Amino acid sequence: MSEIRFEAVTKSFPRGGSAFTAIDGVDFHVRDKEFISVVGPSGCGKTTLMRMVAGLETPSSGAVRVEGVVVRGPGPDRAVVFQQFALFPWKTVRENIVFGMRSKRASRAERDAAVARYLKLMKMEGTEDSYPHQLSGGMQQRVAIARSYALDPGVLLMDEPFGALDAQTRTIMQEELVRLSRVNPRTVVFITHSVEEAVYLADRVVVMGRNPGRIREVIDVAPVREAENWTDAAIDDVMEMPSFTHLRGQVWRLLREEMGDDK
Amino acid sequence: MTRPLWPYSLAGLILFFGLWQGAVSAGLVSALVLPSPLEVIARIWEMSTRPFAGFLLQEHLLSSFLRFLGGFALAALIGVPVGLMMGRFRLFEEIFTPLFESYRYVAPLAWVPFAALWFGTGIGGPIMVIFTGAFAPCVVNAYRGASMVEQHLIEAAQTHGAGEFRIAREVLLPGALPSIVAGLRVAAGLGWQSLIGAELIVVSSGIGYVMVQGQSNLSPPTVMAAMVMIGLVGLAIDYALRFAETRVTAKWGAA
Amino acid sequence: MRLQAYGKRIQCVRGGKFVLQAARGQAAWGRAAFDRRTTIGIATIASLIVLWFLLTSATGIVDPNRFPSPPQFVAALVQIATTGYAGGTLIEQVLQSLRLVASGFAVAVAVGVPLGFAMGYDRRIEAFVNPVFLLLRPIPPLAWIPLAIVWLGLSDASKILVIFVAAFVPSVINTFTGVRNVDRTLIEAGRVHGANRRRMIGEVYLPGALPMIFTGLRLSLQASWTTLVAAELVGAFLGLGRVLSTAYRDINTAMILVAMVTIAIAGALSTMLLAAVERRAIRWRAP
Numbered sequence: 001m002s003e004i005r006f007e008a009v010t011k012s013f014p015r016g017g018s019a020f021t022a023i024d025g026v027d028f029h030v031r032d033k034e035f036i037s038v039v040g041p042s043g044c045g046k047t048t049l050m051r052m053v054a055g056l057e058t059p060s061s062g063a064v065r066v067e068g069v070v071v072r073g074p075g076p077d078r079a080v081v082f083q084q085f086a087l088f089p090w091k092t093v094r095e096n097i098v099f100g101m102r103s104k105r106a107s108r109a110e111r112d113a114a115v116a117r118y119l120k121l122m123k124m125e126g127t128e129d130s131y132p133h134q135l136s137g138g139m140q141q142r143v144a145i146a147r148s149y150a151l152d153p154g155v156l157l158m159d160e161p162f163g164a165l166d167a168q169t170r171t172i173m174q175e176e177l178v179r180l181s182r183v184n185p186r187t188v189v190f191i192t193h194s195v196e197e198a199v200y201l202a203d204r205v206v207v208m209g210r211n212p213g214r215i216r217e218v219i220d221v222a223p224v225r226e227a228e229n230w231t232d233a234a235i236d237d238v239m240e241m242p243s244f245t246h247l248r249g250q251v252w253r254l255l256r257e258e259m260g261d262d263k
Numbered sequence: 264m265t266r267p268l269w270p271y272s273l274a275g276l277i278l279f280f281g282l283w284q285g286a287v288s289a290g291l292v293s294a295l296v297l298p299s300p301l302e303v304i305a306r307i308w309e310m311s312t313r314p315f316a317g318f319l320l321q322e323h324l325l326s327s328f329l330r331f332l333g334g335f336a337l338a339a340l341i342g343v344p345v346g347l348m349m350g351r352f353r354l355f356e357e358i359f360t361p362l363f364e365s366y367r368y369v370a371p372l373a374w375v376p377f378a379a380l381w382f383g384t385g386i387g388g389p390i391m392v393i394f395t396g397a398f399a400p401c402v403v404n405a406y407r408g409a410s411m412v413e414q415h416l417i418e419a420a421q422t423h424g425a426g427e428f429r430i431a432r433e434v435l436l437p438g439a440l441p442s443i444v445a446g447l448r449v450a451a452g453l454g455w456q457s458l459i460g461a462e463l464i465v466v467s468s469g470i471g472y473v474m475v476q477g478q479s480n481l482s483p484p485t486v487m488a489a490m491v492m493i494g495l496v497g498l499a500i501d502y503a504l505r506f507a508e509t510r511v512t513a514k515w516g517a518a
Numbered sequence: 519m520r521l522q523a524y525g526k527r528i529q530c531v532r533g534g535k536f537v538l539q540a541a542r543g544q545a546a547w548g549r550a551a552f553d554r555r556t557t558i559g560i561a562t563i564a565s566l567i568v569l570w571f572l573l574t575s576a577t578g579i580v581d582p583n584r585f586p587s588p589p590q591f592v593a594a595l596v597q598i599a600t601t602g603y604a605g606g607t608l609i610e611q612v613l614q615s616l617r618l619v620a621s622g623f624a625v626a627v628a629v630g631v632p633l634g635f636a637m638g639y640d641r642r643i644e645a646f647v648n649p650v651f652l653l654l655r656p657i658p659p660l661a662w663i664p665l666a667i668v669w670l671g672l673s674d675a676s677k678i679l680v681i682f683v684a685a686f687v688p689s690v691i692n693t694f695t696g697v698r699n700v701d702r703t704l705i706e707a708g709r710v711h712g713a714n715r716r717r718m719i720g721e722v723y724l725p726g727a728l729p730m731i732f733t734g735l736r737l738s739l740q741a742s743w744t745t746l747v748a749a750e751l752v753g754a755f756l757g758l759g760r761v762l763s764t765a766y767r768d769i770n771t772a773m774i775l776v777a778m779v780t781i782a783i784a785g786a787l788s789t790m791l792l793a794a795v796e797r798r799a800i801r802w803r804a805p
Contacts, residue, residue: 088721
């Protein structure tokens with residue numbers, strides 16, 4: 001059961017003598033195998049929230065629990081996909097994919113099988129021995145996603161993974177991610193700037209507010225998706241469905257209220 | 264909370280000076296081989312109040328420093344324009360590159376014999392050795408700086424009627440300046456060190472000569488006193504240029 | 519995106535030629551451009567040799583006691599290669615110098631790279647070593663020559679010591695910088711994918727720092743040659759610097775030039791060897 005619990009999580013950073021509160025009292029429960037998108041204006045602490053699950057930051061107070069255990073550092077039960085891909089430029093596609101598996105002492109056969117399986121799934125057969133710089137941005141991010149899936153983690157954390165890709169590649173990647181989560185369901189926390197992406201991918205969308213960073217509202221998408229059968233339709237068609245545009249509008253309004261502080 | 268790191272720094276310094284002073288005090292090494300830190304400081308004081316090898320310590324330093332200024336200025340005045348022209352004119356770059364590449368592999372100190380034969384061992388020879396040490400970074404960085412000046416800025420100047428001289432002065436030079444100043448810092452370090460080398464080999468005055476005298480008198484305190492002073496002057500030169508660098512970078516952006 | 523920026527940064531470190539091409543946006547080295555370059559290069563060197571001949575042998579404008587003529591140069595080369603000069607034949611002199619450079623460089627790298635790595639990896643080690651390092655660094659390596667002679671005489675050991683001092687600093691600094699500048703995201707990627715300390719060092723920090731480590735080695739090698747020449751000029755029984763100082767005393771300009779050219783060629787060849795090792799070690803780098 002890979003569930004995540006945020007229990008009164010607060011995070012502050014020292015900034016110029018005083019403390020800056022990035023996250024203030026977040027209580028939230030991510031269910032096992034649930035896909036959560038997190039949207040919010042920049043500076044709302046969504047990345048910090050994800051990094052605390054990854055174990056790359058520790059809460060100033062409160063706790064993050066994964067499978068009931070308090071997170072104290074990074075662990076192979078939680079893999080991260082970074083916005084900048086973070087592939088090791090000195091490792092080939094194959095070596096990058098098996099990087100995490102080797103930490104878990106996977107056998108040679110298991111590793112070969114995983115490389116073959118994920119490259120097939122990503123339609124990237126034949127690139128095993130390429131170096132990252134020989135691949136396009138979209139292909140690099142596919143490899144990074146494969147690296148995280150190959151680790152077989154209960155929880156997948158994605159920090160704006162498609163943010164550095166061009167619009168077309170981004171759409172293709174979104175569809176592929178939906179396909180991948182269907183054959184290989186995980187507990188996913190997906191940080192994004194894009195409202196469309198958040199609504200299209202997630203079971204629930206968490207809208208965050210800032211000053212200080214907190215959860216503003218949680219919008220349930222899963223029932224609508226199942227009722228309208230989004231998963232079997234093409235992404236462009238989904239985005240024109242009234243059910244989709246309605247939800248998107250709802251998220252947008254919340255975000256606009258949050259950004260209103262700027263004016 | 265991250266722990267403060269200064270205790271480690273303090274420990275390092277204490278260990279260094281402690282081992283040094285301790286080894287001497289305990290008689291582990293003869294004071295004839297390694298003087299204690301205090302002896303070195305005492306020797307610096309002594310040499311700056313009583314002449315050694317004909318002059319006071321500060322006079323030796325001053326004569327070395329003036330030579331350095333001469334060679335360094337010459338290297339900058341010739342090297343920077345050459346580098347800028349390499350960045351501006353392709354043919355010039357193509358002609359000069361093979362010459363420069365072959366020159367670069369000759370260790371600066373290998374010029375000492377020719378420098379002494381051509382310009383003597385008084386002023387001219389040492390200046391030429393400093394020049395050979397400092398020339399390469401001046402050229403390389405001016406060239407790099409000029410190549411990184413965006414082509415459209417040069418084109419903008421051309422279409423607004425600027426001639427080559429104005430392009431050089433108003434576009435290339437300011438654009439390349441951060442890189443040039445960074446190169447001057449490297450050049451100064453190499454030039455200063457080349458001068459010390461030249462003074463060790465052929466010149467009979469200056470701070471390098473003080474070291475030669477200390478060496479033949481088998482006087483480590485004298486040698487080490489000179490080393491400390493060479494280090495301090497080198498540091499002062501570097502600080503002056505670093506100051507210039509931060510000023511230029513603040514005004515025109517990073518190199 | 520970050521990876522591409524990473525490649526660019528390496529190119530900048532690698533010297534002017536690369537940067538120029540990047541800046542002008544020329545599509546690599548077009549074949550025509552390469553041929554033009556080579557042609558102009560050969561023409562330049564050829565005209566220089568002709569000019570040399572004209573100023574010396576042909577007209578006698580330049581005094582042979584100032585600069586030798588081409589025939590004098592060849593004669594000196596033949597002399598040192600066959601009968602020898604300043605205590606040995608050319609090959610003996612070269613091997614002696616090469617041995618000293620190799621020893622000093624090897625020791626400096628063997629100590630400097632691990633030290634720089636440790637300083638980059640652990641801030642406590644950096645804090646411990648840095649103040650002493652900063653204290654000793656302003657002293658130019660050549661200023662150690664007299665002290666080395668007082669301590670160790672005119673032996674090989676005294677020269678290796680000075681070469682060590684010269685080559686040590688760039689190895690430490692560049693390795694340190696390389697480790698400190700390893701992309702933070704890659705470090706986090708290693709950690710979240712469960713790498714232990716040994717794998718982090720071997721598979722993340724070391725390859726990440728390798729380009730800078732090689733930059734350091736190149737600078738170290740250059741410093742080794744400079745220092746060797748100076749140390750041998752100050753006092754030696756054999757070696758290229760000894761050839762230089764003997765030729766200077768004899769006012770044998772032809773032999774001075776032979777020694778200088780030999781030093782340049784030896785320096786260039788060892789640099790090329792290092793570059794070949796670098797290319798093999800860093801095959802993953804974007805072109």
